[in-house]
Amino acid sequence: MTTSFTSIAPQLEAQAIELPSWAFGNSGTRFKVFGTPGTPRTIQEKLADAAKVNELTALAPKVALHIPWDKVDDYQALRGVAADLGVELGTVNSNTFQNDDYKFGSLTHTDSAIRQQAIDHHFECIDVMDATGSQDLKIWLADGTNYPGQGDLRGRQDRLADSLEQIYARLGDDQRMVLEYKFFEPAFYHTDVPDWGTSYAQVTALGDKAMVCLDTGHHAPGTNIEFIVMQLLRLGKLGSFDFNSRFYADDDLIVGAADPFQLFRILYEVNRGRGFDADSPVAFMLDQCHNVEDKIPGQIRSVLNVQEMTARVLLVDTVALTAAQNAGDVLGANSILMDAFYTDVRPDLAAWRESRGLPADPMAAYAASGYQQEIAAARVGGQQASWGA
Numbered sequence: 001m002t003t004s005f006t007s008i009a010p011q012l013e014a015q016a017i018e019l020p021s022w023a024f025g026n027s028g029t030r031f032k033v034f035g036t037p038g039t040p041r042t043i044q045e046k047l048a049d050a051a052k053v054n055e056l057t058a059l060a061p062k063v064a065l066h067i068p069w070d071k072v073d074d075y076q077a078l079r080g081v082a083a084d085l086g087v088e089l090g091t092v093n094s095n096t097f098q099n100d101d102y103k104f105g106s107l108t109h110t111d112s113a114i115r116q117q118a119i120d121h122h123f124e125c126i127d128v129m130d131a132t133g134s135q136d137l138k139i140w141l142a143d144g145t146n147y148p149g150q151g152d153l154r155g156r157q158d159r160l161a162d163s164l165e166q167i168y169a170r171l172g173d174d175q176r177m178v179l180e181y182k183f184f185e186p187a188f189y190h191t192d193v194p195d196w197g198t199s200y201a202q203v204t205a206l207g208d209k210a211m212v213c214l215d216t217g218h219h220a221p222g223t224n225i226e227f228i229v230m231q232l233l234r235l236g237k238l239g240s241f242d243f244n245s246r247f248y249a250d251d252d253l254i255v256g257a258a259d260p261f262q263l264f265r266i267l268y269e270v271n272r273g274r275g276f277d278a279d280s281p282v283a284f285m286l287d288q289c290h291n292v293e294d295k296i297p298g299q300i301r302s303v304l305n306v307q308e309m310t311a312r313v314l315l316v317d318t319v320a321l322t323a324a325q326n327a328g329d330v331l332g333a334n335s336i337l338m339d340a341f342y343t344d345v346r347p348d349l350a351a352w353r354e355s356r357g358l359p360a361d362p363m364a365a366y367a368a369s370g371y372q373q374e375i376a377a378a379r380v381g382g383q384q385a386s387w388g389a
């Protein structure tokens with residue numbers, strides 16, 4: 001017996017998943033970037049597409065920016081554009097991976113001038129946050145080495161700590177830093193923030209406003225990601241998620257597409273750790289690319305996948321589960337969890353959406369809206385996401 005849908009609906013109402021601006025640009029692999037008709041040419045057009053996702057789902061009220069990809073002269077004005085479209089500007093992502101100067105590192109570089117340049121870029125990102133009202137600065141570094149002996153692992157870690165300290169000191173009272181880890185790519189021997197332990201150690205040394213960002217695609221195959229989620233929540237240091245899914249590497253495919261059960265297990269631990277509570281520090285974001293599918297329906301599918309799996313998680317009969325766990329009822333406990341996972345929540349969600357004035361089927365509503373044809377006709381020469389990761 002699972003919990004009833006009616007009892008979990010209020011919890012679903014508050015769900016918010018931030019969209020990445022770069023998901024609306026063309027992206028691909030090192031082999032080919034395919035253009036999609038209707039691709040935005042400007043950040044303003046990306047915001048319009050993101051607003052469409054929110055209009056049809058009421059799940060995506062914020063859009064993350066990437067600097068310098070989304071650089072504009074007037075961020076206050078951009079904030080106004082977003083507000084007119086019914087969305088807000090969210091996380092600001094820094095970029096130290098597309099500049100020749102950072103070939104051997106950015107915040108870890110041995111050359112203090114280059115390191116300062118990378119620190120200054122983060123200061124610029126904080127200035128953007130001041131203008132946009134964004135809460136989070138997200139740092140993902142491409143820093144690392146390809147060959148043993150190429151760099152001094154410990155020295156790099158020490159320089160990273162020092163650089164982060166300087167950036168942290170610039171944050172306003174209501175601003176946070178989230179440090180994303182990734183175990184490989186673009187560096188292949190080592191990366192300077194490869195795992196949650198390293199990110200945790202670095203952010204803990206900084207203070208309360210620094211937290212860990214967990215990208216679901218950034219772990220070795222077979223890693224028990226939900227355990228990491230549990231531990232970071234338990235330690236009060238899970239700041240944000242970058243959701244996506246993967247079959248092999250950092251594939252950045254639609255969240256819940258490759259392994260819906262893994263998404264369920266992760267969201268179960270989020271709920272167990274009170275990560276869905278209104279005062280929870282966890283920010284939910286997508287970090288995806290749509291290489292061959294249309295981008296707007298790709299994002300709609302993604303937020304719906306998160307919503308559907310959240311509903312299933314909320315349906316878990318936690319009282320019965322705890323009783324079974326405490327009684328040593330191994331298979332009983334497992335089947336309580338699986339009952340919720342196998343519950344098809346789609347009809348209930350469709351009816352509930354309609355009751356809130358939303359389309360029962362946002363994917364179908366988008367297809368019928370004519371928006372895709374409109375933008376395909378209006379926008380010629382759409383933008384590449386600059387980088388497909």
Ligand code: AOS
Pocket residue numbers: 022066093140180182215242250287389
């Ligand atoms: C890189 O692999 C990371 O996932 C980054 O979070 C992100 O994709 C990149 O910074 C684009 O913003």
Ligand code: ZN
Pocket residue numbers: 140180215242287
């Ligand atoms: Zn990411």
Ligand code: ZN
Pocket residue numbers: 182215217218250287389
């Ligand atoms: Zn990634």
